[in-house]
Amino acid sequence: QSVLTQPPSASxxxxxxxxxxxxxxxxxxxxxTVNWYQHFPGTAPKLLIYKNNQRPSGVPDRLSGSKxxxxxxxxxxxxxxxxxxxxxxxxxxxSLHGWVFGGGTKLTVL
Amino acid sequence: QLQMxxxxxxxxxxxxxxxxxxxxxxxxxxxxxYYWVWMRQPPGKGLVWIGSIYYGGRTYYxxxxxxxxxISVDTSKNQFSLKLxxxxxxxTAVYHCGVAYYDSSGRVYWGQGTPVTVSS
Numbered sequence: 001q002s003v004l005t006q007p008p009s010a011s012x013x014x015x016x017x018x019x020x021x022x023x024x025x026x027x028x029x030x031x032x033t034v035n036w037y038q039h040f041p042g043t044a045p046k047l048l049i050y051k052n053n054q055r056p057s058g059v060p061d062r063l064s065g066s067k068x069x070x071x072x073x074x075x076x077x078x079x080x081x082x083x084x085x086x087x088x089x090x091x092x093x094x095s096l097h098g099w100v101f102g103g104g105t106k107l108t109v110l
Numbered sequence: 111q112l113q114m115x116x117x118x119x120x121x122x123x124x125x126x127x128x129x130x131x132x133x134x135x136x137x138x139x140x141x142x143x144y145y146w147v148w149m150r151q152p153p154g155k156g157l158v159w160i161g162s163i164y165y166g167g168r169t170y171y172x173x174x175x176x177x178x179x180x181i182s183v184d185t186s187k188n189q190f191s192l193k194l195x196x197x198x199x200x201x202t203a204v205y206h207c208g209v210a211y212y213d214s215s216g217r218v219y220w221g222q223g224t225p226v227t228v229s230s
Contacts, residue, residue, distance in 0.1 A: 002156045033216045044222040045157075045206070051215050088157055092216065097170045099147065099218070101157040 003028065004089050006102035013110045017077040020105045022089035024070050028100050032092040034072040036065055039086045039104070048087075049074060076107075084109045112137045112144070112209050114221035122201075122228050128194040132207030132221060139188045141165070145210050146190045147218060148181060150203035158203075162210070163190060197228045 005023040012018040022034065036049035047056055049065035052072065062077045072091075076083055089102040118130035132146070139146065148160040161171035163181045171179045180193045194201060206223040210216075 035216060035218060037220075042222070045220045047217060047219055050217045054215070056217070090157070090218070096159075096172070098162060098172060099149070099159040101149075101159070103156040 002103035003093065003096075003100035004091065004102035006087075006089060006105045008103065009106050009108065011108040011110055012079045014079055014081065016079045017075060018079055018107065019076075020074045020087055020089075020107070022072045022074070022102050024072075024091055024100070025093075026070060027095040028070075028091040028093040029067065029072055030070040031094055034065065034067050035090045036072075036074045037088045037090065039088060041086075045088065079109055081109045083107060112219065114207050114209060114219075116205060116207050116221050116224040118205075118224060118226070120225055120227060122197055122226060123230055124198055124228055125196055128192070128197050128201060128226055128228070130192045130205055130207075130224060130226070131189050132191070134188050134190070134209070137209075139183055139190060140185050143212055145212055146181070146183065147208040147210050148192045148205065149208065149220070150205045151223070152200070152203040157206075160192065160194075160205075165212070199228050202226065202228045 033051045037045040039045040052067040053065045064075045087105045093100045113135045115133045122128045142165040145164040147162045161181045163169045183190045204223040204225045206220045208220040210218040
């Protein structure tokens with residue numbers, strides 16, 4: 001069981017906007033920032049969002065992140081077939097003194 | 111940008127020690143700007159942080175693995191390593207090494223991972 005809670009699946013049609021939620025605790029998301037990763041099996045998880053809503057260079061602005069209290073979300077607008085992947089949230093946990101992750105959300109583009 | 115590549119045996123017998131190495135390129139493992147991390151993903155499951163090693167050698171481990179894990183750095187080879195002893199089939203996973211920026215950004219970048227199977 002993962003420390004952060006994500007829905008196991010999400011879906012949308014091309015061009016739509018989808019949102020993926022991530023719920024944590026006061027020791028994780030409540031006190032620290034959230035990262036979001038895109039993962040294709042067999043490859044390196046790609047950092048999409050850091051510090052709740054910051055995008056590394058090269059990540060398109062149709063991806064955005066937000067955080068409120070002990071929850072965070074990743075939004076993808078203008079959905080494309082190439083967005084079909086697994087998405088994970090991550091946050092530092094003060095009680096663990098380490099990183100905690102969500103269980104992952106499999107995004108399907110219909 | 112820093113890049114990392116994991117290496118090590120893909121098959122380990124139960125009760126033996128799993129040993130993996132992460133080779134870092136594009137930057138120095140001795141830099142105080144980063145710290146180094148291992149995580150794993152068991153088949154069909156989510157990501158799990160294993161532990162981290164900081165500049166100066168300070169380490170932190172996941173409590174669920176702490177009694178079996180050692181993470182260390184070899185500055186001469188620009189590598190860091192993971193040793194997990196007394197492995198069982200539950201340790202079968204893809205193991206990823208990563209670099210975390212020691213600033214307020216919270217950025218962590220990961221390698222592509224290496225699969226390890228525990229089986230006799």
